[in-house]
Amino acid sequence: MDSIPVDQPLREAAALLGQARRVVVFTGAGMSAESGVPTFRDALTGLWQRYDAQALATPEAFRADPALVWGWYEWRRHAVRRARPNPGHLAVAAIQTRVPGTVLITQNVDDLHERAGSPDPVHLHGSLFAPRCSGCARPAPSPDDAAGEPADGRRVPPPGCARCAAPVRPGVVWFGEALPPEALETAVEAASSCDLLLTVGTSGLVYPAAEIPQVAARLGAAVIQVNPEQTPLDGIAEVNLRGAAAVVLPALVDAVWVGAAG
Ligand code: APR
Numbered sequence: 001m002d003s004i005p006v007d008q009p010l011r012e013a014a015a016l017l018g019q020a021r022r023v024v025v026f027t028g029a030g031m032s033a034e035s036g037v038p039t040f041r042d043a044l045t046g047l048w049q050r051y052d053a054q055a056l057a058t059p060e061a062f063r064a065d066p067a068l069v070w071g072w073y074e075w076r077r078h079a080v081r082r083a084r085p086n087p088g089h090l091a092v093a094a095i096q097t098r099v100p101g102t103v104l105i106t107q108n109v110d111d112l113h114e115r116a117g118s119p120d121p122v123h124l125h126g127s128l129f130a131p132r133c134s135g136c137a138r139p140a141p142s143p144d145d146a147a148g149e150p151a152d153g154r155r156v157p158p159p160g161c162a163r164c165a166a167p168v169r170p171g172v173v174w175f176g177e178a179l180p181p182e183a184l185e186t187a188v189e190a191a192s193s194c195d196l197l198l199t200v201g202t203s204g205l206v207y208p209a210a211e212i213p214q215v216a217a218r219l220g221a222a223v224i225q226v227n228p229e230q231t232p233l234d235g236i237a238e239v240n241l242r243g244a245a246a247v248v249l250p251a252l253v254d255a256v257w258v259g260a261a262g
Pocket residue numbers: 027028029030031033034039040041107108109125200201202203204205206226227228229231243244245246
């Protein structure tokens with residue numbers, strides 16, 4: 001098997017991770033890129049091509065056209081069901097095994113961390129798999145998957161709540177909505193008390209989630225960033241690992257625990 005060259009930034013990151021006792025892993029859409037999960041903006045194909053993602057992911061859009069918005073989330077849920085965790089997700093689960101107590105905070109609404117073996121990720125932006133009533137907030141089951149989804153998507157009227165009959169909505173955080181208070185509190189608490197935060201595949205542009213690595217850095221934690229592109233988080237990162245999560249994270253885990261560094 002070809003070995004990945006261990007360069008200086010990877011060596012530095014491995015040294016930081018090897019010494020860390022309280023670790024936070026903070027992930028965004030880039031984490032699932034190699035699994036083929038369309039990012040939020042890439043998900044606007046077919047039926048939704050002419051819409052703006054930021055306008056579709058709002059309570060106003062759902063009220064105005066529930067079938068359009070629910071159909072978009074059903075299409076995305078089906079795409080995630082077909083996807084598999086990539087080696088980056090597995091590497092995150094390996095870090096959690098090696099450093100007990102590691103807190104995983106994700107902005108992703110997919111379930112690929114769970115399927116890679118990460119117990120209880122903190123879902124800051126909710127989940128595609130936790131629909132709830134738009135009226136009384138009662139959790140609702142995900143619809144039956146038997147039908148499948150046409151490639152171009154379709155309008156799907158949302159089911160009605162079993163208790164109050166209001167339309168069921170996706171269990172995600174839309175633009176203009178508050179983050180789930182418990183998830184946010186857990187994330188801020190973990191970021192405030194960690195000694196290392198590993199940020200992976202996030203643009204660092206969407207607030208308040210983007211505060212999480214900043215809180216950690218402000219309170220003295222080392223920040224390692226994994227991203228093929230520059231981001232606003234470059235400045236606070238002690239080490240920037242430029243590359244794809246599915247390649248860099250397994251190399252990092254190997255460098256710390258399999259002794260590939262050197
Ligand atoms: N590995 C690591 N990072 C990658 C990869 C990859 N293979 N491919 C792309 N990236 C990086 C991009 O360079 C970019 O910086 O992932 C980042 C994705 O940025 P966004 O699409 O803005 O995703 P994210 O930061 O998760 O956005 C936060 O905003 O889109 C809304 O609610 C949605 O939860 C999402 C939130």
